[in-house]
Amino acid sequence: MAKKKSTSKKKKQVVKVEVEKFQGLVTKSTGLWYTVIDYDTKKSYQGRLRGKLKLKGMKLTNPIAVGDLVEYSLEDEIENTVIIHDILPRKNVILRQSTRKKYHGHVIASNIDQAILIATLALPKTSLGFIDRFLVAAESYNVPTYIAFNKDDLLDEDSRAYLDELKSIYEPLGYKCVRISALENSNLDEIKSIIQDKTSLLVGHSGVGKSTLLNKLASNVQQRTDEVSLYAEKGKHTTTFAEMFELKDHNGHLIDTPGIKELGIMGIEENEIGHFFPEIRDVMHDCKYNNCTHTHEPHCRVLELVNEGIIATSRYLSYLSMIEGDDNRK
Numbered sequence: 001m002a003k004k005k006s007t008s009k010k011k012k013q014v015v016k017v018e019v020e021k022f023q024g025l026v027t028k029s030t031g032l033w034y035t036v037i038d039y040d041t042k043k044s045y046q047g048r049l050r051g052k053l054k055l056k057g058m059k060l061t062n063p064i065a066v067g068d069l070v071e072y073s074l075e076d077e078i079e080n081t082v083i084i085h086d087i088l089p090r091k092n093v094i095l096r097q098s099t100r101k102k103y104h105g106h107v108i109a110s111n112i113d114q115a116i117l118i119a120t121l122a123l124p125k126t127s128l129g130f131i132d133r134f135l136v137a138a139e140s141y142n143v144p145t146y147i148a149f150n151k152d153d154l155l156d157e158d159s160r161a162y163l164d165e166l167k168s169i170y171e172p173l174g175y176k177c178v179r180i181s182a183l184e185n186s187n188l189d190e191i192k193s194i195i196q197d198k199t200s201l202l203v204g205h206s207g208v209g210k211s212t213l214l215n216k217l218a219s220n221v222q223q224r225t226d227e228v229s230l231y232a233e234k235g236k237h238t239t240t241f242a243e244m245f246e247l248k249d250h251n252g253h254l255i256d257t258p259g260i261k262e263l264g265i266m267g268i269e270e271n272e273i274g275h276f277f278p279e280i281r282d283v284m285h286d287c288k289y290n291n292c293t294h295t296h297e298p299h300c301r302v303l304e305l306v307n308e309g310i311i312a313t314s315r316y317l318s319y320l321s322m323i324e325g326d327d328n329r330k
């Protein structure tokens with residue numbers, strides 16, 4: 001388990017000769033403090049990071065994220081505090097660009113089995129650009145994603161017909177869509193079956209109904225609603241705390257995230273973006289040029305399929321907006 005790397009620490013810790021290390025799961029992160037649940041005993045601790053973790057690659061605003069498996073040692077057994085020494089290798093991460101620091105990434109969560117993207121056509125309306133950006137981030141780590149269109153109770157017939165159209169775009173690409181009303185408890189059975197035995201990430205804009213849905217799915221986390229809505233009213237998007245909840249009724253975990261306003265894509269090169277659009281990935285080898293950007297080149301299979309209406313225009317526009325490197329606001 002623990003690697004031999006305690007020699008450098010001996011200089012600082014003269015008294016403690018040997019530090020016993022344990023493994024745990026990070027279920028909450030405030031940026032300074034982390035809730036760590038021990039892997040074996042399931043005991044909960046408040047952890048902080050000793051020194052700086054050196055992470056390869058891009059700069060991150062949060063070195064440790066919800067979902068991380070960490071190696072820790074006990075600091076104060078009475079106060080239940082621990083020191084986090086290291087992160088175990090991550091299976092995946094969902095990253096977005098930091099809104100505070102340019103060129104920094106922010107890890108929304110790590111080690112997830114799937115994501116449930118909550119969108120809505122009611123207020124605050126989710127743009128297709130936002131949906132597509134999230135799907136690209138998830139594709140880049142092979143994270144299966146479901147799209148839950150919430151607030152169905154507020155929609156008129158035209159909007160529902162439009163949702164059927166969206167479903168016909170996204171489902172063939174592998175993104176199952178479900179229409180729900182978290183408030184009225186409608187159609188939640190499908191979501192309940194999806195989250196069974198899995199660690200699922202709940203994401204979406206602020207106000208789409210993530211907390212409302214969480215409370216319906218997890219009877220054991222009722223108290224969270226007030227906390228979250230009070231927080232949201234005070235001022236949204238100022239901080240980014242995600243939290244993982246154990247779903248006692250469904251034997252899984254849900255990670256709730258505060259609303260994401262914009263989703264800047266991080267860590268994906270411009271010429272890789274097409275690989276994370278399944279409909280582009282599937283046909284790009286039929287383009288005449290193997291470095292085709294699918295924007296203007298002759299004999300581009302992607303452009304042909306866009307013109308034939310087989311690749312959805314909205315998806316192609318999202319692709320263009322992403323390779324141009326602008327943000328997701330129109």
Ligand SMILES: Nc1nc2c(ncn2[C@@H]2O[C@H](COP(=O)(O)OP(=O)(O)OP(=O)(O)O)[C@@H](O)[C@H]2O)c(=O)[nH]1
Nearest residue numbers: 151181182183206207208209210211212232258259
């Ligand atoms: N009509 C209707 N309202 C809903 C539905 N789901 C949520 N709402 C309402 O939408 C508002 C925002 O819901 P929240 O659950 O706080 O949204 P959130 O996504 O958690 O927002 P943040 O915590 O800020 O990220 C609340 O007033 C909810 O009652 C729904 O299915 N139908």
Ligand SMILES: [Zn+2]
Nearest residue numbers: 287292294300
């Ligand atoms: Zn092409």
